[in-house]
Amino acid sequence: MGARGGTWVVGGLAVALVGLMVAIGVLLTSRASVDDDLTASQREVAEAARTEALAFLTVDHTDMDPLIDAVLAGATGEFKEQYESQREMLASEAVRTEATSAGEVVALGVGDLDDETATVLIAANSTVTNTSTGSEGQVRYYRLRLDLVREDDRWLTSNVQFVR
Numbered sequence: 001m002g003a004r005g006g007t008w009v010v011g012g013l014a015v016a017l018v019g020l021m022v023a024i025g026v027l028l029t030s031r032a033s034v035d036d037d038l039t040a041s042q043r044e045v046a047e048a049a050r051t052e053a054l055a056f057l058t059v060d061h062t063d064m065d066p067l068i069d070a071v072l073a074g075a076t077g078e079f080k081e082q083y084e085s086q087r088e089m090l091a092s093e094a095v096r097t098e099a100t101s102a103g104e105v106v107a108l109g110v111g112d113l114d115d116e117t118a119t120v121l122i123a124a125n126s127t128v129t130n131t132s133t134g135s136e137g138q139v140r141y142y143r144l145r146l147d148l149v150r151e152d153d154r155w156l157t158s159n160v161q162f163v164r
Helices: 003-024 040-057 064-073 077-085 087-097
Strands: 100-113 117-129 138-151 154-162
Touching: 040 064, 040 100, 040 117, 040 138, 040 154, 064 077, 064 087, 077 087, 077 154
Parallel strands: none
Antiparallel strands: 100 117, 117 138, 138 154
């Protein structure tokens, strides 16, 4: 498949993801506002997922500890354990590459939701700078699936997957 065919496949996947998020009916914009028609549970899980995704995508090589702590504050279970175990590597790699990243949630869709669990799809962009991008940085596009669980009246992320 040539470059043109690959573009069609990527474009088709992007259209499918947007269609899926519309089909599941809950969209959130980067303005950090939540649709008034959402239920309280949908709003609560949407905000928790948005907060966690932004924390996950934020990098600042000059002060990584509070950024890592922010991810861990919204995490639980195996995801929290794995992220915590990578703490030193994440910080040292950010310093080594002089990395910064500022994320923006473009769209968010709440999929499965019950009293204890939720699945959220997020489309996010992040402007990344590091030693290989130069000072202008590059915009990177992420599609994430977050699995959340309710613990002590809070929604916490138990898994993050990059999706295509």
